[in-house]
Amino acid sequence: xxxxxTYNLKGGVGKTAAAVNLAYxxxxxxxxxxxxxxxxxxxxxxxxxxEPGLDxxxxxIIRRKEDLERFIKASNYPTLDVIPADFSNREMDVLLTxxxxxxxxxxxxxxxxxxDYDIVLIDCxxxxxxxxxxxxxxxxxxxxxxxxxxxxxxxxxxxxAFCQRNYADLRLLPFFSMADRRRQLxxxxxxxxxxxxxxxxASVIPYxxxxxxxxxxxAPLGAYAAASxxxxxxxxxxxxxxxxxxxx
Amino acid sequence: MQDxxxxxxxPEAPTVECLRRWLAPQAGSLxxxxxxVYRRSYFDTFDWRLYRKHRVLELDWAAGRGQLRLHGFxxxxxxxxxxxxxxxxxxxxxxxxxxxxxxxxxCDVRALLPVANWFHRLxxxxxxxxxxxxxxxxxxxxxxxxxxxxxxxxxLSIAPLRGYVDQGDAxxxxxxPQLTLAAQQADPFEQLxxxxxxxxxxxxxxxxxxxxxxxxTDASLGRxxxxxxxxxxxxxxxxxxxxxxxxxxxxxxxxRRSRTLLQQAMPLPDEEARARFKTxxxxxxxxxxxxxxxxxxxxxxxxxxxxxxxxxxxELRAICRDERERARARLLRYLDSARYARDMRDWRSWLxxxxxxxxxxxxAAMPIKATADRVIWRSYRGIRKRGRKLKPETDIxxxxxxxxxxxxxxxxxxxFRSLYPAAAIDHLIKRLKKLQNTMGAIxxxxxxxxxxxxxxxxxxxxxxxxGRVQQLIADCDARHARxxxxxxxxxxxxSRKQDHxxxxxxxxxxxxxxxxxxxxxx
Numbered sequence: 001x002x003x004x005x006t007y008n009l010k011g012g013v014g015k016t017a018a019a020v021n022l023a024y025x026x027x028x029x030x031x032x033x034x035x036x037x038x039x040x041x042x043x044x045x046x047x048x049x050x051e052p053g054l055d056x057x058x059x060x061i062i063r064r065k066e067d068l069e070r071f072i073k074a075s076n077y078p079t080l081d082v083i084p085a086d087f088s089n090r091e092m093d094v095l096l097t098x099x100x101x102x103x104x105x106x107x108x109x110x111x112x113x114x115x116d117y118d119i120v121l122i123d124c125x126x127x128x129x130x131x132x133x134x135x136x137x138x139x140x141x142x143x144x145x146x147x148x149x150x151x152x153x154x155x156x157x158x159x160x161a162f163c164q165r166n167y168a169d170l171r172l173l174p175f176f177s178m179a180d181r182r183r184q185l186x187x188x189x190x191x192x193x194x195x196x197x198x199x200x201x202a203s204v205i206p207y208x209x210x211x212x213x214x215x216x217x218x219a220p221l222g223a224y225a226a227a228s229x230x231x232x233x234x235x236x237x238x239x240x241x242x243x244x245x246x247x248x
Numbered sequence: 249m250q251d252x253x254x255x256x257x258x259p260e261a262p263t264v265e266c267l268r269r270w271l272a273p274q275a276g277s278l279x280x281x282x283x284x285v286y287r288r289s290y291f292d293t294f295d296w297r298l299y300r301k302h303r304v305l306e307l308d309w310a311a312g313r314g315q316l317r318l319h320g321f322x323x324x325x326x327x328x329x330x331x332x333x334x335x336x337x338x339x340x341x342x343x344x345x346x347x348x349x350x351x352x353x354x355c356d357v358r359a360l361l362p363v364a365n366w367f368h369r370l371x372x373x374x375x376x377x378x379x380x381x382x383x384x385x386x387x388x389x390x391x392x393x394x395x396x397x398x399x400x401x402x403x404l405s406i407a408p409l410r411g412y413v414d415q416g417d418a419x420x421x422x423x424x425p426q427l428t429l430a431a432q433q434a435d436p437f438e439q440l441x442x443x444x445x446x447x448x449x450x451x452x453x454x455x456x457x458x459x460x461x462x463x464x465t466d467a468s469l470g471r472x473x474x475x476x477x478x479x480x481x482x483x484x485x486x487x488x489x490x491x492x493x494x495x496x497x498x499x500x501x502x503x504r505r506s507r508t509l510l511q512q513a514m515p516l517p518d519e520e521a522r523a524r525f526k527t528x529x530x531x532x533x534x535x536x537x538x539x540x541x542x543x544x545x546x547x548x549x550x551x552x553x554x555x556x557x558x559x560x561x562x563e564l565r566a567i568c569r570d571e572r573e574r575a576r577a578r579l580l581r582y583l584d585s586a587r588y589a590r591d592m593r594d595w596r597s598w599l600x601x602x603x604x605x606x607x608x609x610x611x612a613a614m615p616i617k618a619t620a621d622r623v624i625w626r627s628y629r630g631i632r633k634r635g636r637k638l639k640p641e642t643d644i645x646x647x648x649x650x651x652x653x654x655x656x657x658x659x660x661x662x663x664f665r666s667l668y669p670a671a672a673i674d675h676l677i678k679r680l681k682k683l684q685n686t687m688g689a690i691x692x693x694x695x696x697x698x699x700x701x702x703x704x705x706x707x708x709x710x711x712x713x714x715g716r717v718q719q720l721i722a723d724c725d726a727r728h729a730r731x732x733x734x735x736x737x738x739x740x741x742x743s744r745k746q747d748h749x750x751x752x753x754x755x756x757x758x759x760x761x762x763x764x765x766x767x768x769x770x
Binding site: 030031049050074076078114 | 346412
């Protein structure tokens with residue numbers, strides 16, 4: 001089982017869209033996937049038409065180390081399950097500070113699912129706090145969407161610096177998201193970024209209205225616009241991620 | 249992943265309209281998906297371990313991908329699912345999953361073999377709640393011999409999605425009253441097998457023939473031996489194709505049982521034939537023994553004590569595999585020989601004559617109960633006598649001999665068990681098993697040590713591998729010495745007075761029969 005997390009310090013960069021679509025792509029490729037929506041906004045949960053809420057809230061998971069299995073809901077797609085978000089996820093930071101070894105708590109909770117899933121994909125809220133650190137400890141790789149703008153690149157650099165200092169073994173896989181090839185600035189950053197960051201993934205997720213339609217369709221792109229450029233970009237992104245994971 | 253599913257066999261496939269009508273009171277919508285055709289294969293081990301545990305392993309295969317499903321026969325059942333890209337020969341080769349763990353537990357070292365294939369047309373319907381969330385699949389499956397052949401069976405299943413058990417149960421409660429007249433069995437596996445004249449559970453190597461106490465000895469022994477010959481024949485193909493190690497195991501056990509019955513009870517009237525078949529079984533025992541020893545060693549290879557660097561581990565395993573292949577080649581040469589074919593053919597014809605009660609002589613006409621009493625009692629008495637005198641620390645040959653005698657006693661008891669009260673036989677076998685396990689541990693340590701010594705002497709091993717082998721030999725010696733210490737207590741437990749009295753009552757022939765015994769030469 002591999003644990004991946006879509007993460008960025010900056011909000012609105014396409015983390016949830018990436019989590020929802022990559023989970024779908026992985027499941028379509030025959031992987032058994034669990035998407036865990038840690039973001040109290042519950043957008044990933046909403047996209048999959050699942051009611052948000054965990055019986056007993058996050059504290060049952062964090063404090064009592066309750067079996068995650070009972071919170072799992074199947075999505076509308078085979079081999080893709082979801083742990084829905086709960087509004088109490090916003091209190092996770094506080095809850096984690098109350099337990100022993102908070103950094104290792106998420107890894108410990110996820111471990112019993114190793115037989116059931118090939119991929120656990122965590123959709124994180126944009127922050128750098130105790131929850132994020134617990135995710136960093138648990139994850140095999142962070143998938144970091146970056147909008148090709150200077151501010152977004154800067155946010156990535158901050159994450160990278162933090163991880164290098166504290167989580168040197170954690171693999172960072174940045175990729176461009178919401179890229180508008182008509183804009184020269186986007187083109188320029190996309191061209192230059194890999195020179196500074198060779199770990200960057202080559203697939204680029206375009207800015208497209210079809211991605212925005214996920215909110216009204218309440219489904220991953222592949223389910224209603226499989227032939228679109230954006231859907232194909234997510235497929236190619238997933239293939240690239242799998243290759244990187246296989247390469248070790 | 250494990251989920252619950254409800255299954256029903258129906259006389260005909262319901263239409264979408266029919267399903268909608270049945271489900272009308274439920275809030276939500278029924279959305280049919282595109283129909284799909286799968287190749288449906290069922291898998292089990294050669295000895296039907298899954299079927300015997302009331303489990304069905306099915307694979308639905310289409311477009312280079314498959315869904316493996318392990319479930320029971322009941323109407324409501326937990327099922328384990330696993331997507332696969334190929335069907336492996338052994339459960340251990342599957343992706344780590346609950347399904348794999350279940351299969352490993354049941355199948356152990358046996359390979360999964362296809363039972364048969366059918367075509368499975370699946371019409372899936374999503375049942376969606378008011379938010380458009382699918383909460384259950386309502387599947388209508390039809391099974392066909394060929395893609396376009398007529399429908400053999402129709403199955404309806406309600407599979408609540410994970411986390412939507414209550415909604416699934418509501419659908420079940422809604423649907424079931426509509427199905428009561430039609431629904432028959434829960435799973436089509438047995439019926440589909442019947443269509444192809446496949447008998448699930450048809451192979452069983454256990455000797456569980458019911459004998460009549462007054463039946464002639466030759467007829468009973470003929471039936472028992474024909475059964476054992478059948479087991480040997482059924483396992484030959486698996487040995488030749490090297491499917492898994494247990495084909496040879498079952499073949500070898502049947503062979504040893506046959507040999508024991510031939511030596512101890514079979515009233516074969518022709519001394520020349522007796523000598524010939526004794527030689528056949530002795531040779532088979534030897535030629536299968538080498539290969540089986542390497543099989544056992546390789547099965548335990550990954551669990552050998554102590555750590556070895558990966559390179560050394562692989563080097564030794566490769567050499568063991570070569571040794572095993574050589575032993576297997578010798579075995580196959582024997583099985584392919586004209587003499588083996590002739591001996592087996594003649595053995596069968598002698599057995600058929602016996603089964604028909606066609607042997608001459610007093611021993612052949614003796615009621616089987618009398619013969620069984622004599623064989624078991626004599627064997628048991630011999631073990632008790634030898635075991636009491638045995639000093640295993642100084643007489644390892646004596647220990648080996650005693651172990652063989654215990655095996656023979658066990659085979660005798662198992663062959664004739666239907667002639668005695670089941671509880672008494674079970675108790676005796678349980679005691680005997682404990683003694684056998686103790687002696688088995690001693691002999692296994694010794695056999696492993698011998699094999700390791702062979703490796704050391706026959707092959708030019710790397711220094712690291714030679715060191716590892718020496719370490720393992722020392723471990724075998726230490727284990728051997730430890731196990732030897734357990735022997736006396738195990739034997740005393742086996743031969744304690746109160747149990748001995750019970751065995752005596754059960755098997756000791758009365759005086760008249762005893763007198764007969766002295767005049768009999770079998």
